[in-house]
Amino acid sequence: MKISKEIKVGLLTVGAIALFIFGYQYLKGRNLLNDDRTFYAVYDNVEGLTSSAPVTVNGLRIGNIDNIDFLDSSGRLLVKFHVDESFKFSSESTASVYSTGLIGGKALAIVPNYESSARAAVDGDTLKSDIDEGLQSQVMKEFIPLKDKIENMVVSADSVLTAVNKTLNPKTRLAITQSLDEVNKTLVEIRGLSRNANSLLSDNREQLDRTITNLDTTTKNFAAISDTLAQVEIAGTVKELESAISKFNVVLDDIASGKGSLGKLMTDDKLYENLERTTRQAEMLMQDIKLNPKRYVHFSVFGKRPGEYEKPEDRDQ
Template identity: 45%
Template structure:
């Protein structure tokens, strides 16, 4: 069967149209032979994100970015179109996370799937977008406070150096030099003293040895004396001392209770008063004997009758 020229031209034109459509979609990131779904998300800033950027799930590439543009509602946010392989299912609560792909820049989008039992995401659904802090941003977050602290520290250091310069004027520096020179002299004197002390020790080595031997003997004798004291019958001595103290306590208790002569003397106030009165009378008697001895002593060779006296010392004359 002979194919007409018109059929060949029509088939060729149709094939060209199909190839054009396929190529156009391929360049846009769409593969007509692989089933895929389109999802949308939005961000405030997508610096480094370009069309055909990979879309991953758990690190596996499952699609690409097919479109980037403003939402057109005056908010300034960017709407991102994602084409994702439809063989992998996840819920509508999944997140589209924008992250850095490396140190030299570049962005990609990772879908953080949620398996919470919610409704499965379908073609045309919107996924909540979030931005993962990259290394550069983390470094900036750490370096910015550090930079401020360094600036404050530099200002403080500059002020400190200025104050030090004010303190260390020419006179102060000269005083420091003089002090250092004096310290050097002190060190030299110390060195000389140390040398003299070393010589003195060397000359008196024998005496030092003798002294140390005497100290050792004294320590040995002291240790021996301590051992003898430890071996002494201190227990029996303490027992005797306790018995003596008990006896003394018993005597003291009897005296306090008025037993015995000493106890009665201490406790009987009448006896004490009588003794005090007798002592007073005895003192008066001795005083009177000293003043009037003739009243008490009579001596006569011829048998003369002795004179008598009253209490006041007056002579008593006999009546004829």
């Protein structure tokens, strides 16, 4: 059977169109020979996500973004994407938009929820959406407070410079110049004093040497005296002192135990009371002698009788 040229041209045209469609879909990341599942996610802002952007799981590419379009008049966006049939995940999983690099584009990551008991996701499901905070956003968040601090520092520095300019008026500058001149004069005087001191040391070097020699001799003599004091037998003196203290302690023990006259006087209450009574009686006797001397010494030329006896007062009553 002979095929006409028209049929050949038609077949070639259909083949070219099919090859073009297959190549176009392949370049978009979709293989027409594989069974893919289509999913949806709704976002308020896709952060620059574009069609044909990769869909990944743990960094592995498993699909692509098919289309991004407005969902309704509120401005929300509906993202349509397909995922390889071989990857299974639950319907509670999340589709998160993230940055692929510091200056790179955006991609969509499937964050599976393995702990959920929900059913497996099927073709046409709408997944929960999320926006991952990328490195650029984190850098901007850290940079904004730093920028504010830098601005505050610049304002403070400007205020300081303004205050310095106001302070450094011609009168103040003249005063500073005069102060620096005085400092220079002081330094010149100090250098002169230093030269005089060096000259004085040079002129009296021999006397200083003799003084240092005498000081060294005195130090050696003091060291010899210290050695002599160290050799004195202090142990014997300490031993004699300990012996005297021991004997004194024995005497104190005897007194405390009532031995000897002093011990009995210190410990025997009866002896103390008798001694006190004797002292009191002697005192009363002396008082009676003062009050009635005629009772004890009677002398009369005419034989006059002594007067009536007056009993002395007891001072202890």
